[in-house]
Amino acid sequence: MNVERRTQPIERYIWLLIITVLIIVLILSFINFRKRIQTLQTGKNSMTKEISVLQDSLESVLYNWGHYPRLDYPQLDFLKNLGLKDPVNDIIADLNKHPELIPFKGVLGGTMRFAGKEGVHILNIHYVLATFDDGHIEGSMLLQYDVAPGGKISWKALNARLE
Secondary structure (H helix, E strand, O other): OHHHHHHHHHHHHHHHHHHHHHHHHHHHHHHHHHHHHHHHHHHHHHHHHHHHHHHHHHHHHHHHHHHOOOOOHHHHHHHHHOOOOOHHHHHHHHHHOOHHHOOOOOOOOOOOEEOOHHHEEEOOOOEEEEEEEOOOOEEEEEEEEEEEOOOEEEEEEEEEEEO
16 A cells, blocks of 8 residues: 555656646647747738739739830830830820811810820821710721831821711
8 A cells, every 4th residue: 555655646746747748838839829820910911912012003004905005115116216206105196186087077066186195095006096086975096107207107097986
């Protein structure tokens, strides 16, 4: 009986040590788990911001794809060599000086005119798609243009429709 009494306190100490070690391991695991969650949350927030920026960028590209000219650098250089200092703006400005190209008369006292930069789509170094209106009705037209040396632009209306 005496031997049993001595082993009981030792077993208790061993069990107490095992439980203490398990509790410490659990606490350390929990702390590590919380740190990992914080790291993941920070990464998630960063990715969410990046996704938002990329979505805005994509929306901008898609919007601008339909609203701004698509001349590439070789085409721009070609037009500059013909005398246009700022090919895109020069072509748009020149077209806006020629409302007589619009084959429709204004209604209710309106005067037909091209819709400015937002309504002129330079397709390439030969063609432009432009919208026009008189404040009451609107339409669109396909035009051909040629740039002569010295930067003189000539226009030819190919097709036009009222919307």
